[in-house]
Amino acid sequence: MTRRRPFRSRRVAMRATAATVLSVTLAGAGCDAEVDPSGASPGPGGSRPAGRDAERARGDLSGLRVAAESPGAGYSRKKFGVRWKDTDHNGCDQRNDVLARDLRQVRRQGDCVVLGGRLKDPYSGKDITFAKSDAAEVQIDHVYPLALAWRMGASRWKAGRREQFANDHANLLAVWGKPNRQKSDSGPGEWKPQQGFQCAYAIKYVAVATEYGLPVTRDDQGALKGFLARC
Numbered sequence: 555m556t557r558r559r560p561f562r563s564r565r566v567a568m569r570a571t572a573a574t575v576l577s578v579t580l581a582g583a584g585c586d587a588e589v590d591p592s593g594a595s596p597g598p599g600g601s602r603p604a605g606r607d608a609e610r611a612r613g614d615l616s617g618l619r620v621a622a623e624s625p626g627a628g629y630s631r632k633k634f635g636v637r638w639k640d641t642d643h644n645g646c647d648q649r650n651d652v653l654a655r656d657l658r659q660v661r662r663q664g665d666c667v668v669l670g671g672r673l674k675d676p677y678s679g680k681d682i683t684f685a686k687s688d689a690a691e692v693q694i695d696h697v698y699p700l701a702l703a704w705r706m707g708a709s710r711w712k713a714g715r716r717e718q719f720a721n722d723h724a725n726l727l728a729v730w731g732k733p734n735r736q737k738s739d740s741g742p743g744e745w746k747p748q749q750g751f752q753c754a755y756a757i758k759y760v761a762v763a764t765e766y767g768l769p770v771t772r773d774d775q776g777a778l779k780g781f782l783a784r785c
Contacts, residue, residue: 608753608785611760615778618760619769626705633709634700635717648721652694656728657684675730676754677737677747682730693734695727696720697755698762701739706768715766725762742781743773749784756781 631637638649646654646666654660657671673682673692684692700708700720708716719725737745747755756778763770770778 611757614764615760621769623705629704634720641721652726676751677729677733693731695729695734699739741774742777752781753785
């Protein structure tokens with residue numbers, strides 16, 4: 555990566571950007587964006603973040619190092635630490651945090667456990683009912699996949715940084731299980747969400763890559779440029 559800023563200060567900026575990406579929705583089919591202060595997940599075909607976020611993403615993308623993937627030897631999910639660890643210390647695990655953020659009509663047990671709700675899946679546009687009894691229907695995706703991050707340089711990180719990356723709200727998104735399984739550990743050059751979410755997806759992907767100093771492949775760079783052109 556050609557530009558670096560202190561890790562903690564960059565995290566503050568990225569969290570603000572990611573919150574904007576998640577909270578901006580399009581009013582009808584027009585181009586006037588409205589901000590939803592609840593931070594609800596963007597609707598299908600109508601997700602268009604503010605222009606300044608797209609412009610920032612284009613600039614950040616141009617500064618990301620382009621590199622080929624390494625073979626990925628030694629990867630395992632355990633290398634990224636405790637799954638859904640409460641790294642923000644709010645008393646709730648990261649999975650329930652993200653469900654509460656991205657679902658509508660949320661039903662809870664106590665302060666943390668999400669029992670049910672509705673998800674407008676950003677990857678497919680499908681409206682999904684979430685119930686804890688069938689938790690796999692709605693999954694929490696890493697926008698920049700863990701295995702891909704490992705192949706792109708996270709294998710050299712300290713364990714604590716990998717755990718922070720795996721549990722960072724800015725890199726987590728509640729999605730329908732089917733497209734999440736299709737996406738797996740692919741980057742944007744191999745897999746893409748529905749057209750209406752491509753701009754928001756690219757902004758999030760670039761923000762995460764920039765924050766953690768992760769490079770992109772040549773194919774991923776090209777795909778991200780195309781997605782940002784839709785903003």
